Amino acid sequence: MDSELPPLLVLGPPAVFNIFKSQYPHKYRFLNAFSSDLPLLQFLQTQNTHPSSVRAIFCNQRQLVTADIIRSLPSLGIIATSTVGYDHIDTTECRRRGIQIATLGSQFAADVADMAVALLIDVIFKISAGDRFVKKLVPFKPWSFPSDSKLGGKRIGIIGLGRIGAEVAKRLEAFDCIIMYHSRNKNPSVSYTFYSNVLDLASDSDVLVLCCPLTEQTKYIVNKEVMLALGKDGIIVNIGRGALVDENELVQCLMKGEIRGAGLDVFENEPYVPKELFSLDNVVLSPHAAALTLDCFMDSCRHVAKSLDAFFSS
Amino acid sequence: MDSELPPLLVLGPPAVFNIFKSQYPHKYRFLNAFSSDLPLLQFLQTQNTHPSSVRAIFCNQRQLVTADIIRSLPSLGIIATSTVGYDHIDTTECRRRGIQIATLGSQFAADVADMAVALLIDVIFKISAGDRFVKKLVPFKPWSFPSDSKLGGKRIGIIGLGRIGAEVAKRLEAFDCIIMYHSRNKNPSVSYTFYSNVLDLASDSDVLVLCCPLTEQTKYIVNKEVMLALGKDGIIVNIGRGALVDENELVQCLMKGEIRGAGLDVFENEPYVPKELFSLDNVVLSPHAAALTLDCFMDSCRHVAKSLDAFFSS
Incomplete structure (x- = not known):
């Protein structure tokens, strides 16, 4: 019964x-x-x-x-x-x-890491924007080439080098990227450069990938100051949790060109996504689909x- | 003067x-x-x-x-x-x-290889489709999850293992894919399984990546028979030249679900792209942008x- x-x-x-x-x-x-x-x-x-x-x-x-x-x-x-x-x-x-x-x-570490790389590569090479362009889903405008777009040689700052972060690092090493990371503690088993301070990591990075859990300590770990340190050529990829990044500031930085682009699988108030991001070709959005x-x-x-x-x- | x-x-x-x-x-x-x-x-x-x-x-x-x-x-x-x-x-x-x-x-081998991986990962994880969905660029329909979507373990059949093909292999190995290839001659310096016959390679592959030059011998190297051998779960990525694939047959196979998806940076009669592909979420199109x-x-x-x-x- x-x-x-x-x-x-x-x-x-x-x-x-x-x-x-x-x-x-x-x-x-x-x-x-x-x-x-x-x-x-x-x-x-x-x-x-x-x-x-x-x-x-x-x-x-x-x-x-x-x-x-x-x-x-x-x-x-x-x-x-x-x-x-x-x-x-x-x-x-x-x-x-x-x-x-x-x-x-950690069983989905590989899938989530795949998504992180997918979003990064999409922002850099404008894959989604290209697809929209070819499929004529946007009003016609000449195709604008992505500028400065090699993945090789990019300095990747991974925030949180747990299972997911390590899988992201492994994949991006194969693209000849330079891996650096911030986490609570230095991991003695890897040779990547450790930063005890997120701000320093951001200053030295072309890309920040958020792979850490959301806790009271990590909320807004990427705030406006960190974004400005990352700079105009910097890209943010978030496959962790939305509130790891100050979303209001992220939107402002993206709109003002204070950072170059973002690939986001997660948002601060899901399923709400800031509408300002919808028209930006340098922003790739995903419906929290990393393990979907x-x-x-x-x-x-x-x-x-x-x-x-x-x-x-x- | x-x-x-x-x-x-x-x-x-x-x-x-x-x-x-x-x-x-x-x-x-x-x-x-x-x-x-x-x-x-x-x-x-x-x-x-x-x-x-x-x-x-x-x-x-x-x-x-x-x-x-x-x-x-x-x-x-x-x-x-x-x-x-x-x-x-x-x-x-x-x-x-x-x-x-x-x-x-071969100086752009890395860039073209990046594009190949980008297109594959986009087809598998539906990145462009997800971006359209979140940005509300398509009429609302519930988000349909990609089925069977791990990159790890996928059997990748690379057609043409030159500089570009080798760079594709290197990247996909880091995603734990299994690499196999067809080329004019077996390359004794790699351990990947060699296929002298494209049809056999297609039968054993989950993904075909076209990395060879277009010549009289390679035109339509992926024809209908090869696509049917690849099968319903198969994905075709073309970053070589459009005419390596019989485009009419490709469109038919995609529309009938005889293959699972395609990521295409090149087309048979560029800049013409078959309109039938525009509405397919399992197809990612790029404006011959690999080195753009x-x-x-x-x-x-x-x-x-x-x-x-x-x-x-x-």
């Missing part, structure tokens, strides 16, 4: 939820809070579910898992998120309660299922 | 011509045939120039340098082209007359000037 299955509270919904449900229809009793406008406790009532019977949440980054939500579920033991980051989850409350956060970890592939979805489902299995069987 | 400068017959005009002219204004008497509708000999008459005084041509791929043109210039000794390929020049007639063809050689960067232009000018210098001073 369905009601004997462990309830899984689905907030969000996770992008992968439909696939997850089709893969594991008989494993959980899915409580689809995302499809209801009711406050959580009232919603649970409509599902004949007592808050204390909810031990697991499944979510994505669109839905904040606040301290209030966590406190209203006294038996909560695991929050599985279909994301690499977990800035949408109140980690302080989780720590206090000993609640496990199951993220996708069917392959990734299937992998995510397996990974989330594994985390939940381990939790429920322990 | 200007008329004492050696005349340089400019056909085309080369994309780099304006820069070249501004760099070397006092070096040549520029005969801008491209700006006249007159037949060549009449045009030369308007320039008070006898055909036998023309020893050098500067051209690009837009302007055929036919046997007729070559025969009408009895003193012609060099044809400098601002391109890597030289399929627009009648090489038989040049060989017969001992006329030197100065191309850009200011850096490349400056390099081209220096290279052409060097070739012409060597010729006129010998």
Whole structure:
């Protein structure tokens, strides 16, 4: 009987939820809070579910898992998120309660790194702009060649040299780029130049690639000062989280030509994207799609299922 | 006096011509045939120039340098082209007359290879389509995720493992792709799997990248049979010359879903691009822009000037 299955509270919904449900229809009793406008406790009532019977949440980054939500579920033991980051989850409350956060970890590092390189190369070589031009999606104007456009030799400043940052570095080395990085600590196992200070890194870089998690310390790690240090020929690629960059200042810098271009997979207030960016050929925008592939979805489902299995069987 | 400068017959005009002219204004008497509708000999008459005084041509791929043109210039000794390929020049007639063809050689291999990777990654990750979607350049439809989209592990069949092909291979190895190739001869210095037959290469590949020159032997080297062998999940990237691929068949295969997608920097009858491709999200089009960067232009000018210098001073 369905009601004997462990309830899984689905907030969000996770992008992968439909696939997850089709893969594991008989494993959980899915409580689809995302499809209801009711406050959580009232919603649970409509599902004949007592808050204390909810031990697991499944979510994505669109839905904040606040301290209030966590406190209203006294038996909560695991929050599985279909994301690499977990800035949408109140980690302080989780720590206090000993609640496990199951993220996708580093398994999508390669995919996210591919996206970072894709965005960079697109900004430099104006691929999307060229495609629009050839497909006549924009009013005719003569094709303007990208100026100063070699990828080889570019100095790439990677902010956050975790799994994703390392994969970005590996790819761009093959294009003969020069890799430098900033992170909390120097990584003794790599030979790339380490910068303890983001401002210094920006001054010495042609490109900044944001690969770090969003925390209180990294919010606006790329602020106006950093952008001005990067300078008029500089490019910003963000595949981390929108709020790593001060988006208002980024828009201003791009419009005033204070930096050369940007490739953005993430935005400060998703799904909102500043309209000022829509008409800029030096800006390539992506709908937070770095790991939005069917392959990734299937992998995510397996990974989330594994985390939940381990939790429920322990 | 200007008329004492050696005349340089400019056909085309080369994309780099304006820069070249501004760099070397006092070096040549520029005969801008491209700006006249007159037949060549009449045009030369308007320039008070006898055909036998023309020893050098500067051209690009837009302007055929036919046997007729070559025969009408009895003193012609060099044809400098601002391109890597030289399929627009009648090489038989040049060989017969001992006329030197100065191309850009392999100096842009890195740039062209960057473009190949850019187009492939764009098709796989739908970067241009995502940019259009976020910028609302297309009527709203829900974002459709690319399916089966990892670059790592893809089997890349490179057709033509010259300088450009080798640079493509080097880059895609860093993405953990598997490299295979077809060329006239096996290259003993690489460990990639060699295919003497394009059809077999296509059968075993997820992606075909065209990096060979266009010759009588390579025209339509990717024909319908090869596309069907590549199959429904296959992607074609062409940064060589349009006529390496049977473009009519390519359009049909793309529209019918007989191959998955294409990234094209070159077309069979440039600047014409088949309109059927404009609405396909799985097709990324580029305006033959692989080496169209200011850096490349400056390099081209220096290279052409060097070739012409060597010729006129010998």
